[in-house]
Amino acid sequence: MQAVNRKWYIAYRWVTLVVASLFLVLGIIAWTVPELLPIASFKDVSYFSGGLAILTIVYAIFGYDRVAAKRSHLESMLILAMVQATLTLSLVQTTGKMQSIFLIWWGIMSFMAPIFGIYGSGGTAFVSVIYFILMSTNTEGHTDYTVQNLAILGSVLIATGIGHLFWKRFFVDSETEKVALLSGELKANQKQSEILVQALTDGVLLVSPDGTITLMNPAAARMTGWEVSEGTGADSRLVVSFKKEDGSDLEKEENPLEHIINKGVGETATLQLVHRSSSWLIVSVVTSPLVNPKTQENIGGVIVIRDISATHQSDKQRAEFISTASHEMRTPVAAIEGYLQLALNEKVSKIDPKARDYLTKALESTHHLGQLFQDLLTSAKAEDGRLVSHPEVVEMGEYIENLSESFKFSAEKKGLLTNFVFGKSSTDAEHVIRPLYYVNVDPDRLREVVTNLFDNAVKYTPSGKITLGLTGNNDVIQIFVKDTGPGIAAEDIPHLFQKFYRVDNSATRTIGGTGLGLFICKKIIELYNGRIWAESEVGKGSTFYINLPRLTNQQADTLRLQGSQQAPAPISSLTTPV
Ligand code: ADP
Secondary structure, three states: OOEEOHHHHHHHHHHHHHHHHHHHHHHHHHHHOHHHOOOHHHHHOOHHHHHHHHHHHHHHHHHHHHHHHHOOHHHHHHHHHHHHHHHHHHHHHHOOHHHOOOHHHHHHHHHHHHHHOHHHHHHHHHHHHHHHHHHOEOOOOOEOOOHHHHHHHHHHHHHHHHHHHHHHOOEEOHHHHHHHHHHHHHHHHHHHHHHHHHHOOOEEEEEOOOOEEEEEOHHHHHHHOOOHHHHOOOEHHHHOEEEOOOOOOOOHHHOHHHHHHHHOOOEEEEEEEEOOOOOEEEEEEEEEEEEOOOOOOEEEEEEEEEEOHHHHHHHHHHHHHHHHHHHHHHHHHHHHHHHHHHHHOOOOOOOOHHHHHHHHHHHHHHHHHHHHHHHHHHHHHHHOOOOOOOOEEEEHHHHHHHHHHHHHHHHHHOOOEEEEEEOOOHHHHHHOOOOOOEEEEOHHHHHHHHHHHHHHHHHHOOOOEEEEEEEEOOOEEEEEEEEOOOOOOOOOHHHOOOOOOOOOOOOOOOOOOOOOHHHHHHHHHHHOOOEEEEEEEOOOEEEEEEEEEOEOHHHHHHHHHHOOOOOOOOOHHHHOOO
């Protein structure tokens, strides 16, 4: 249906209200003090018309908005117009019919009716013609079209026609009105978002694909030391200066700004944000790419910076406390362990079998406690970057083979079979000339990791086989430890490398552990820009993989000569298993 702009409906509503109120007042005078009325026919205003006037007033005041909210202004207006039209016709009918003065109001109404589009014009014209025919028909059923009646009908129809032409100018189709409404809402939402971004205590920046800042909130200005007006339009790499958490310089390929600008890749990182005045904050940075949903084209990114200096400081203090405490406690625990061993040594002391049994249990628990302190110390050091590492060139084939020899014993003690695999399967080893897999790692640290994985495999596998394997490609070497144990549920796998995470199920509950082993493994492997992860299926066993960047023979030679202790740069292919 065609419709005019909403403001006209609102105007129509108030005009109708005022006129219906006037009619009511007229009715009241007619019923109470008719002699005051200047026109005689006004005295005939009926109670029915009065009732309709009240209905019109009540609807215009109380009903209109409710119907408009539930349905639409157009429909609510239509109801009001129909009540009002009935009121007008009843007034015309009781106050002289075709001579009634209220025909003037009917004419005005006919002019207004096209406000509802063609239905309004057509409906009014139809009612006018019917009323005219009825009024021109006498009681015997003969029609008598008087000139006056024809003139009135003609005027009313002309008023409708003119009204139609007049209102047509203001017609808006409902889609346009919806769009207008929607854009109003969008503007309001935009305003709200702006208020929100301005009020955030996190720094928020929007960057275009070329790295220019298009939006910067006051918090970002405060953190960077750049005014919002200065920063907006400037290159984000100039305004937002990051360093590594420990204050060392960030390589270009490590900078989250470069990733979001050049590759459209978002990430989360903990970094140092350098203020314009050279002071700095420890911040958590989250970058997210912005993509045009239609074209899938990169249209920039959002950078959210949170000041975590305070929590970072308390984390550091906590880690320091844990490392000092565990370091201090290791000494007395080692002494207890030593004395217990002495007590159990038949050559040194004599004890009865019951006491021996108790002391053996005490020794086991003390050993566990010592291990826990050792793990706590290592993990605290790993967290604040104090883990000592002396990387050197290590040839993995020989290294893993030696390790596997020493592992055999612990596995066989539990009745488990062991297997050392070179290449994808054991048969490969026989047919392929073994390449030299050089990596730059601290052999002691890597031994900790592989031993941990192997010990876990032994610990969690009641029976079956444990395979220690080595494989690789041009970029990566891969070590894997595979067991035939209970396996790990898919929901536990993402948490395995978190601190203190232990899988709680009937197969593992009775087995002692701290939940720190894998956390430490991850920290060590990350030290060498490697990657560690697990794949497993419940009931079928687990495989833990380590990928490390492979050195070419030439790189290995150069490093050996230099005695370099630097870990090689990260290699993207580390994320894909070989
Ligand atoms: P823990 O000291 O508990 O062994 P880890 O960090 O080494 O701590 O391992 C974390 C958890 O991962 C273990 O509690 C265990 O539930 C699970 N897990 C590790 N290795 C295996 C494995 N080979 N098979 C089954 N579950 C394992």
